[in-house]
Amino acid sequence: MSTLGFHDHDHDACVSEAIRRAESHCEDNGLRLTPVRRRALEVLLEEHRALGAYDLLAVLAEEGLGKQPPVAYRALDFLVKAGLVHKIEALNAFIACVHLGSDHAPAFLICRNCRLVAEADGSQTPVFMGEAARDTGFVIEHTVVEATGLCPACQDAA
Amino acid sequence: MSTLGFHDHDHDACVSEAIRRAESHCEDNGLRLTPVRRRALEVLLEEHRALGAYDLLAVLAEEGLGKQPPVAYRALDFLVKAGLVHKIEALNAFIACVHLGSDHAPAFLICRNCRLVAEADGSQTPVFMGEAARDTGFVIEHTVVEATGLCPACQDAA
């Protein structure tokens, strides 16, 4: 799995490809990618940075798509539940998923300075967490794996 | 490592032992465990649940130790930096560390219903995260590993 985000890549293609996949994913699963939801996803895809709900709301408001907090939070809830967006708990912020489709357990590398986020493979997490859980009868529903630090560019700047 | 929190144990001893260890830890490191900080730690230790900063503040306020948010946040910042308390990012809440001393990378099992939290071993996280980080030049400063779900008691209740 790649750690896309700190590497150069064809970003326009990356965005439009992701949108297309999101559309077919919603179609396949009977989910409705309404204008606000679709635009919210686009805004997040245009960055590889985590955006706060109010950052997103500001963009939506400019475009007349709604100006109250619930507009942003509803769109984000939908996108997160659909697996199209991840919440970065360490920042209380959100980032578009860059490799939709797989039922994945993501792990994130998060730059505390520029909020650039790379999505890595966290598939090993449920394995070792699962051991502890089994011992106690705990049932895991969701895992969060986040590493914060400095990306290469921000190390150079400092 | 244990997953203390979902098991019965001698809680009074667990608390007083932890306080004693915190005292010597602070002494050894030139840190000042002032009355507010000490009481904040006690309050957190008395639960194995995550408490919000304002939950803590309410207790401190009752006892005349301060009633403004910065009182709670300053105490929590100190305790987190000292390694005596962990922040649970998924809940924006805080929990006392139950095995102080070791320079540890904790992993948490968090009940979304009762907020009971068990601290497990997350030492494998930096290993596999480290690989992804090395590939990109990212420097990890801190890791968050949290699994949310239902504890045995809350499964039974449901």
Add this chain to the structure above:
DNA sequence: AGCGCATATGTTATAACATATCAATACGAG
């Protein structure tokens, strides 16, 4: 078409979490 149900949006208000700032005080090293 008209009805009924589920989903989605609009809107107001407020809850919950967190920090900036500045003044006052306590503490320890020299």
Add this chain to the structure above:
DNA sequence: CTCGTATTGATATGTTATAACATATGCGCT
């Protein structure tokens, strides 16, 4: 004792998130 640093007190504000209720839209069914 005095200087510098750490801590506390206090006010205000910033940021993130949800509750609650009204309205509108989409869609299957008769």
